[in-house]
Amino acid sequence: MTLPAHGEPLAPATELTARVTEGRFKRVLGVPSLVLFGLVYMVPLTAFTTYGIVTQLTGGRVPTTYVITLVAMVFTARSYARMSIAYPYSGSAYVYTQQSFGGALGFLAGWALLLDYLFLPMINYLIVGLYMNQTFPAIPNAVWIISSVAIVTVLNVIGIVSVARANFVVIAVQAVFIVAFVALTIASATGQHVNPMLPFTGDGTVAGIGPLFQGAAILCLSFLGFDSVSTLSEEAKDSRRTVPRAIMIVTIGAGVLFIVLTYLAQWAYPSNKFSSADTASIEVVASLGQQWLSALFIAGFVAGSIGSALTSQASVARILFAMGRDGVLPRAVFGRLSTRFGTPVIPILIVSVVSLYALFADLLTVSNMISFGALIAFSCVNLSVIKHYFVDRGERGGRHALNNLVLPGIGFGLTVWLWTNLTGMTFAVGLSWLAVGFVVLLVITRFFRRPTPTLDLKE
Numbered sequence: 001m002t003l004p005a006h007g008e009p010l011a012p013a014t015e016l017t018a019r020v021t022e023g024r025f026k027r028v029l030g031v032p033s034l035v036l037f038g039l040v041y042m043v044p045l046t047a048f049t050t051y052g053i054v055t056q057l058t059g060g061r062v063p064t065t066y067v068i069t070l071v072a073m074v075f076t077a078r079s080y081a082r083m084s085i086a087y088p089y090s091g092s093a094y095v096y097t098q099q100s101f102g103g104a105l106g107f108l109a110g111w112a113l114l115l116d117y118l119f120l121p122m123i124n125y126l127i128v129g130l131y132m133n134q135t136f137p138a139i140p141n142a143v144w145i146i147s148s149v150a151i152v153t154v155l156n157v158i159g160i161v162s163v164a165r166a167n168f169v170v171i172a173v174q175a176v177f178i179v180a181f182v183a184l185t186i187a188s189a190t191g192q193h194v195n196p197m198l199p200f201t202g203d204g205t206v207a208g209i210g211p212l213f214q215g216a217a218i219l220c221l222s223f224l225g226f227d228s229v230s231t232l233s234e235e236a237k238d239s240r241r242t243v244p245r246a247i248m249i250v251t252i253g254a255g256v257l258f259i260v261l262t263y264l265a266q267w268a269y270p271s272n273k274f275s276s277a278d279t280a281s282i283e284v285v286a287s288l289g290q291q292w293l294s295a296l297f298i299a300g301f302v303a304g305s306i307g308s309a310l311t312s313q314a315s316v317a318r319i320l321f322a323m324g325r326d327g328v329l330p331r332a333v334f335g336r337l338s339t340r341f342g343t344p345v346i347p348i349l350i351v352s353v354v355s356l357y358a359l360f361a362d363l364l365t366v367s368n369m370i371s372f373g374a375l376i377a378f379s380c381v382n383l384s385v386i387k388h389y390f391v392d393r394g395e396r397g398g399r400h401a402l403n404n405l406v407l408p409g410i411g412f413g414l415t416v417w418l419w420t421n422l423t424g425m426t427f428a429v430g431l432s433w434l435a436v437g438f439v440v441l442l443v444i445t446r447f448f449r450r451p452t453p454t455l456d457l458k459e
Helices: 013-019 031-042 044-048 051-058 062-086 093-101 103-135 141-158 160-189 210-223 226-230 239-268 277-286 291-325 345-359 363-392 399-419 424-445
Strands: none
Touching: 031 044, 031 160, 031 226, 031 239, 031 291, 044 160, 044 210, 044 239, 044 291, 051 062, 051 210, 051 239, 051 277, 051 363, 062 093, 062 210, 062 226, 062 239, 062 363, 062 399, 093 103, 093 291, 093 363, 103 141, 103 277, 103 291, 103 345, 103 363, 103 424, 141 291, 141 345, 160 239, 160 291, 210 239, 210 363, 210 399, 226 239, 226 291, 226 363, 239 277, 277 291, 291 345, 363 399, 363 424
């Protein structure tokens, strides 16, 4: 791979994209569409996805756990924003690490990112199956899961514009529920002796800060969405300006929303006793005594999960396309865009097939695996900022030291800290996945006798 000489500015994003010979995306997305994409990917109601699990783990201190996670994510989001300016390409952490540290490490970062992105559509289909089966017990989970996979696949094949349009509907349904939930929770607490600090101090069943960091490691999956925005760099207008802005808006806005929702949830249902931790949020909403609100919650949550599956499948398909275009994965399979739809159809179909594992998976395992892949990718992107700006470009004086070394260094330290709080089983599966990736890398490079294929920015 050939990089620009030191101090030589990169060409405009549109020019760089035009140089890519294996297909071209359409630049149609502005900041509002990018923010909407990120929020739908994250799902505003995703705070309820692992609410029961983290409530029991932390003794009712979910809002505190979200504060910790948000602090860690802001540093990392900033690193993604800076690298999206340096390399405005589909591929996210894969491209950033590849350009900063070389093809081999870039490949392994992309491989770890695949673990995260492949499991994210899966967890959304799993949630749809769990919640719809809870509502309609006569219809098996499998029917809901397979139907959702089919709908999402068709919309993604048609193109990113159809995804963006569907996002408006998904966000609208969830927004209506959030307004109603906030209003009813506050109304129910009025006149009662509710301890306003209880959601932060907990119910006393679990002590210490260790569980908070274990919970924060799980809650990282709630923030997967700011990084997905970077995968749309080749479909964004003026991507060097719009993508970084959208990344920061999505991260901070969603984080504040998660803290507020879980704080109010503890008010509404100040207990960690649930009939099922996986669907605890149903009991939380039902405790407000409004049947229509429960129905609205199910509708909003399922719509949000389908929307997140829609956007996460779009993102992982573009990462697979980027790796195929580079020749890291078979180009004939992964590196081509449909001439009719302008989308990576084969990667989309492959992700759909993998997502059918939701028929057999459990929520906690999938949540941990997503966090494992995400935290590795986050660590790589923080280090990429240091390597690209501080080391390679030599931007070290004055405020540059803060921007290019201190802040990404803090982001790296925080993500590593969260990473070490994952379970032993997660490490076993995650490291096995990385080992498989390393074997694939050996095959591609013929035991490093050949260079790892990379994206040539001067093609």
